[in-house]
Amino acid sequence: MTDYETIVYVERESVARLMVTALRAHGFSPREILDGGLPGIGTGLTGKGLAIAVPASEARDAQPLAEALLKDMVGK
Template sequence: MAMDSFETILTHHDPDILRVIIVALKAHGFHPHEGGSSGLPGLTTPNGAGIMVPKAEAGDARILAGALLEEMSNQ
């Protein structure tokens, strides 16, 4: 799938939080893009790293990712 068919649904500075959200998205049937926005696995840009999903999934995936991030932030 071409990168222009993906949309960033969440950006965060903590790669551990992003990994948990990616696993949860996959468990719920979403298809997050593998690999970081820096192009190097495990490295993030100064703005953090993003989670990208196919545009057709972006609306629902954004809701789930936001709810998960909020829940993890309240722990």
């Protein structure tokens, strides 16, 4: 069983799905964003946002890329 590590949180589901696709395009194996939850709640119930997680062995390399992508995607 693979251990996953959260590398970044995003506020919107659409951004999370783009992040997963972009990470896959760069050779990483992010966990799929599951459908579900409550309509209109884009940040999940934790208040942090939707977690983007990759296998722990990939986290060190994937996190800087995810942070740079997030900055480009949402202007943060």
